[in-house]
Amino acid sequence: MAAVIKLENVHKTYHTGEVDVLAVRGVSLEIASGEFVAIMGASGSGKSTMMNIIGCLDRPTEGRYFLDGTDVSHLDRDELAAIRNKKLGFVFQGFNLLSRTSALENVELPMLYTHDHVPAAQQRELAMHALQIVGIADRADHHPNQLSGGQQQRVAIARALVNSPAVLLADEPTGNLDTRTSVEVLGVFQKLNDEGITIVMVTHELDIAAFTKRNIIMRDGLVVNDTLVERRAVAEVELRNLQQAQQAVKLSA
Amino acid sequence: MKIGATLRMALRALRRNKMRSTLTALGIIIGVGAVIAMVGIGNGAKSQVEAQIASLGQNVVLVFAGNWSSSGARSGWGGAGTMTVDDALAIGREIPGVITVSPEVRDRQQVLANGLNWNTQILGEGPDYLDIRQWVLTDGAMFTDQDVRSTAKVCVIGKTIINQLFPSDDPVGKVVIIRNIPFKILGVLTPKGLSVMGTDQDDVIIIPYTSEMKRVSKRTNLSSINVQSASPDVSDSVQRGISDLLRQRHRLGQNRDDDFTIRGQQEITDTFTATTNTMTVLLGAIASVSLIVGGIGIMNIMLVSVTERTREIGIRMAVGAHGRDILLQFLIEAIMLSSVGGVIGIVLGVGSAELLSVWKQWPMVISASSVIVAFVFSAAVGVFFGFYPARKASRLDPIDALRYE
Numbered sequence: 001m002a003a004v005i006k007l008e009n010v011h012k013t014y015h016t017g018e019v020d021v022l023a024v025r026g027v028s029l030e031i032a033s034g035e036f037v038a039i040m041g042a043s044g045s046g047k048s049t050m051m052n053i054i055g056c057l058d059r060p061t062e063g064r065y066f067l068d069g070t071d072v073s074h075l076d077r078d079e080l081a082a083i084r085n086k087k088l089g090f091v092f093q094g095f096n097l098l099s100r101t102s103a104l105e106n107v108e109l110p111m112l113y114t115h116d117h118v119p120a121a122q123q124r125e126l127a128m129h130a131l132q133i134v135g136i137a138d139r140a141d142h143h144p145n146q147l148s149g150g151q152q153q154r155v156a157i158a159r160a161l162v163n164s165p166a167v168l169l170a171d172e173p174t175g176n177l178d179t180r181t182s183v184e185v186l187g188v189f190q191k192l193n194d195e196g197i198t199i200v201m202v203t204h205e206l207d208i209a210a211f212t213k214r215n216i217i218m219r220d221g222l223v224v225n226d227t228l229v230e231r232r233a234v235a236e237v238e239l240r241n242l243q244q245a246q247q248a249v250k251l252s253a
Numbered sequence: 254m255k256i257g258a259t260l261r262m263a264l265r266a267l268r269r270n271k272m273r274s275t276l277t278a279l280g281i282i283i284g285v286g287a288v289i290a291m292v293g294i295g296n297g298a299k300s301q302v303e304a305q306i307a308s309l310g311q312n313v314v315l316v317f318a319g320n321w322s323s324s325g326a327r328s329g330w331g332g333a334g335t336m337t338v339d340d341a342l343a344i345g346r347e348i349p350g351v352i353t354v355s356p357e358v359r360d361r362q363q364v365l366a367n368g369l370n371w372n373t374q375i376l377g378e379g380p381d382y383l384d385i386r387q388w389v390l391t392d393g394a395m396f397t398d399q400d401v402r403s404t405a406k407v408c409v410i411g412k413t414i415i416n417q418l419f420p421s422d423d424p425v426g427k428v429v430i431i432r433n434i435p436f437k438i439l440g441v442l443t444p445k446g447l448s449v450m451g452t453d454q455d456d457v458i459i460i461p462y463t464s465e466m467k468r469v470s471k472r473t474n475l476s477s478i479n480v481q482s483a484s485p486d487v488s489d490s491v492q493r494g495i496s497d498l499l500r501q502r503h504r505l506g507q508n509r510d511d512d513f514t515i516r517g518q519q520e521i522t523d524t525f526t527a528t529t530n531t532m533t534v535l536l537g538a539i540a541s542v543s544l545i546v547g548g549i550g551i552m553n554i555m556l557v558s559v560t561e562r563t564r565e566i567g568i569r570m571a572v573g574a575h576g577r578d579i580l581l582q583f584l585i586e587a588i589m590l591s592s593v594g595g596v597i598g599i600v601l602g603v604g605s606a607e608l609l610s611v612w613k614q615w616p617m618v619i620s621a622s623s624v625i626v627a628f629v630f631s632a633a634v635g636v637f638f639g640f641y642p643a644r645k646a647s648r649l650d651p652i653d654a655l656r657y658e
Contacts, residue, residue: 057571057652078575085573096568096655100269110572112258159572 004068004166004198005031005054011062012049012221023049025221026063031167031200036193038209039202041218048171050218051202055088055169056080068166085113089160093172095152097144103155104140107131110163130158134188150181157188161197168192170201174208180242186211187235211235259578263586266558274590277554280547281594281634282601285627287540289602290609292623295533297616302525308445308454309518310386312352314491316344316478316499319513334474335503335512338462341379341478343502348494350487355379355479356462360470364458365430366418373414374457375431377465378479383409383442385481393425393440401461404468409440411455429458432469436460488517547594548634555587555642566646567654580647587639588632595631599624 012024024046031037041047052058053065056072059080065073068087075083084090089110097106107127111118118126131137134154144152153173160168170189174182190211193199201212209215210233217225267274318336341356358377363370376382383395396407408429415424428435436458445454466472482491492515499513559566566579603619610617 052652055571057655078577081570081573081575084571090571092655096564096571098565098568101265109569113569113573113575113578117255163573 002033002069003030003066004033004035005029005200006066007053007060007063008065009063010053010060010065010073012046012053012058013061022221024053024060027218027221027223028063029216029223029226031198033166033198034193034196036189036199036211036213037201037216038212038214039200039216039218040204040206040209042204044220045218046221047202047204047218049221051169051171051200054167054200055090056083081113082115085110085115086163087166089157089163089165089168091153091156091160091168091170091173093175095144095149095156095176097152097155097159099144102141102143103131103136103147103158104128106144106155107158107162109159114163126162127158130162131155133161133192134158148181149177150184153177153181153185154188157185157192161192166198168197168199170199172203173201174203174205180239182208183235183238183242187239190235207233211238259581259585260589262582263589266586267589270558273554277550278590278594278597280550281544281591281631282547282598284540284544284547284634285595285598285631286602286605287543288537288630289599289619289623289627290606291536291540292533293602293606293617293619294609294615295529295536296618296620296623297610298532299526299529300618301616302529303522305446305448306518306522306525308386308448309521310388310479310481311518312482312485312488313385313518314480314482314488314495315516315518316480316495317514317516318474318476319511334472336475336478336499337473338466338475340499340502341475343498344478344480344495347498348491350483350491350494352481352483353379353381353385354481355382355385356475357382357477357479358462358465358470358472359476360465362431362469364414364418366424366427367422369418371414371417373417375465375469376457376459377462377469378459379462381481382459382479385479388445389443390440391443392423393438396439396461401463404463405461406434406436406464406468407439408436408458408460409442410438410459411442411457412444413453413456414458415441431458431460434468436464485519488519492517544630544634548591548638551587551590551635552638552642554590555583555639556645558586559583559642559646562646563649563654563657566649567651567657570649570651571655576647579649580643583643583646584636584639587643588635591635591639592628592632595628598631599627602627 007027007029010024010027014021014023027050039047039050049058053060056067060073063073064071067083072080072083098109104124104127107130108123111123111126128137128140131140134157136151136154136158139147139151144155147155174185177185186208189199189201203209210229212229213232214228215225216223316336318334338356341354345351345354355378360375361372362375363372380395380397380401383389390409393409395409396405400407410424410429418429419427424438425441427438429438430436442455448454460469480491480495482488495515496511500511503512505512569579606617606619609615
């Protein structure tokens with residue numbers, strides 16, 4: 001299968017103060033279409049920097065990055081913005097929805113910045129479709145403060161999906177959620193992945209990484225481990241287990 | 254990104270902080286309102302002065318008898334008794350571009366009529382005087398060349414004379430006694446109001462200059478000559494021609510000063526409009542300061558807004574907003590604030606100007622151009638003071654912006 005993401009000897013150095021910080025020190029990596037990858041590591045391992053580079057929010061100081069076949073390592077700010085708009089979908093730990101703006105309008109947001117203008121009616125249709133995919137179409141008119149954390153994250157996923165990106169990037173998507181909601185959100189990711197969407201997720205929790213297909217572990221700016229997940233956790237099963245466990249607690253009480 | 258979507262977005266952002274938006278716009282409202290009202294007052298004063306100057310007549314050149322000195326004593330203006338009726342007639346005959354002249358003698362006399370008396374100005378004039386001054390009669394007729402030749406005892410009178418001497422009946426055909434000589438009233442003048450200098454132009458009795466010189470004041474020289482030139486363009490050449498002619502007729506040598514003074518209407522107009530223009534500019538400048546302060550208010554609020562919405566900017570950039578999209582978004586918010594403030598300011602400025610003109614009886618002239626300029630200027634204030642904060646927003650790094658708490 002063709003590589004959607006291809007990193008060739010990528011370095012990232014930050015010049016802050018007198019000491020140069022070598023955040024990423026030569027990473028080569030290929031992620032094929034349809035993969036579900038977790039990038040793991042302790043804080044300071046360089047995983048966030050990697051995420052920013054993969055997400056075209058930042059450029060490598062050295063090395064090359066091919067996204068969906070095109071070299072994006074030397075594009076300027078505006079060109080990167082266009083790439084983010086077309087090829088990438090972001091899901092953040094803090095949801096990052098626009099407050100006092102309905103779920104539907106939040107999902108429409110990326111289409112506002114699409115180069116080829118999408119008519120308003122079609123924008124609405126596409127946004128509703130994305131909300132249906134994540135199972136929250138009935139809350140389209142709600143504002144973020146009227147939604148639970150899990151629901152907000154679903155809206156964020158819908159927003160990430162709406163421009164049919166090549167890759168969905170998730171940065172600690174379950175960091176602000178309780179276990180049960182986390183599993184639900186991971187279920188959404190697994191469903192999307194089953195439908196062929198490539199997902200790259202940054203996390204520092206092993207049991208979250210267990211829901212993906214491939215784990216990449218980073219330390220000190222280098223990839224130290226890159227393995228396929230053998231016994232993949234399935235969200236539906238885990239959810240059922242959680243329910244049973246809860247019921248058991250109730251019965252024993 | 255489409256401009257319609259940007260406008261809607263800006264409107265929503267401004268509505269989100271109603272109180273803050275209102276207060277920010279208030280700075281512009283007061284600024285624009287002040288500019289409109291102040292310039293209205295200035296232009297009102299100017300139009301009033303212009304109307305007064307127009308009451309002088311059309312294309313008038315005034316020739317005054319000048320200064321005369323004898324063994325060190327100087328007579329002051331009008332003291333030189335050298336200007337004659339022949340001078341006036343020569344001007345009318347010989348200088349190209351002169352339409353007509355009216356020799357003028359001024360005098361003050363106690364006049365009697367109807368058992369009442371009044372001290373007023375007696376003007377001895379030619380029959381064309383009213384044409385020169387663009388003065389019309391409400392009633393009756395002007396005296397004629399024939400009256401001038403025959404030193405007829407006839408006159409036309411101003412409104413003030415009627416008020417003082419004929420409070421209740423029609424004066425035309427009646428008699429007014431000047432220096433024991435009865436003058437028949439031929440006509441009544443339309444009121445002209447105050448002159449540029451503030452004197453009552455209607456407090457006057459006009460009689461033929463011949464009658465004035467031979468019967469009333471018994472003098473042989475003129476106070477001044479009213480000259481009407483064909484157009485404002487020839488005014489300068491007419492003035493030069495009069496000067497040359499009079500110097501020649503009065504036999505003034507190279508080193509002698511003029512014994513007359515010539516004033517074109519344009520000069521008088523220029524002097525007074527320069528004064529009122531200065532006033533308008535001054536008032537406008539003072540008001541503009543408040544507009545600039547309003548602009549700084551917008552800049553301040555937009556900077557706060559950019560800081561507050563750093564995360565929003567980050568989100569928008571992450572999903573693909575270009576720097577210019579963000580720039581446009583914040584710039585349009587600033588322009589919207591300032592131009593909505595501008596429109597309300599215009600309404601308020603026009604309203605308060607109207608109120609002042611009714612209440613204080615001040616003349617107000619609010620021109621369409623001053624309204625348009627005020628609006629464009631207020632929008633420009635938005636662009637100018639909104640640009641820096643908007644640019645700051647557009648230059649944010651998306652990674653830092655997303656992490657901003």
